[in-house]
Amino acid sequence: MSVSLDMFGDRWSLLIVRDMMVRANKTFKEFLSSGEGIATNVLADRLRRLEDSGILMTEPDLEDGRRVHYRLTEKGIDLAPVLLEMLLWGAKHEDTGAPCAVMVEMAKNREWVLAETRRRWAERDPTPILPKFGAGK
Amino acid sequence: MSVSLDMFGDRWSLLIVRDMMVRANKTFKEFLSSGEGIATNVLADRLRRLEDSGILMTEPDLEDGRRVHYRLTEKGIDLAPVLLEMLLWGAKHEDTGAPCAVMVEMAKNREWVLAETRRRWAERDPTPILPKFGAGK
């Protein structure tokens, strides 16, 4: 676990992974404008380190040569259980502002949430997990 | 989750919680000598912040007035699922040095591990969940 903490023992790395996972962020600009206020130099540095450690990879955008697509690797998407447990912990113990009913549903359906997260990643389905939850039940 | 990351977005806080949970660390000195090399000023600061945010509490050692016992709160022990998933992720994707068979067992028995962790916390049973393995990592 110390290994994980060498990688994630900072304020931004896990937030980046979370934004890729639940908000389907792909570009540098999307990360910048997803509201947490990360500095451009730090974002560039974290993306580089996450890539170096095999958690994400880059691919060019074929429609716009300025853009770079960041995408989670298998190792990256495997962080979903960690992120989910963190999300649930935060919802239980802190005031997250997230709708409580949604979180209760997620807590009851961990396996479904994880399977769905992985499916969307595999199929490059950009629908975000969070807003759209509970529809199937 | 951003809330959680304000708290845990640093190299040491989660490591402290982990050491309390799986190694049953209680005193300042135990944290110092549990091998990660945290500085005394940083350790003092993190313990204070973890206490301020209700993740741990302190109680005096009745047998030795110099010592302070740090103990996880309910909110703190509720981090067990997060830590467990991190541990499992690290074991799968990084070279942790932890005996592989042990991790496979843990992955298969998440619920048991969590129940046992909580039981030991509740009963103040200091038996560590994980045996100490060497230089670790």
Added chain:
DNA sequence: AAATTCACTTGTTTTTTGCAAGTAAATTTT
């Protein structure tokens, strides 16, 4: 009563972060 242990605190140096501005290549607009 002297030495030692324990849980810290207090400087000081080094590293990391945050902020503002800038750059180069690709695309869009005129």
Added chain:
DNA sequence: AAAATTTACTTGCAAAAAACAAGTGAATTT
């Protein structure tokens, strides 16, 4: 086709945090 704009960064600098080294005081051991 020239100019303006967008995108993904880099660079330089001040401020905050961390690592390092040393010290303090109360409690305990010798």
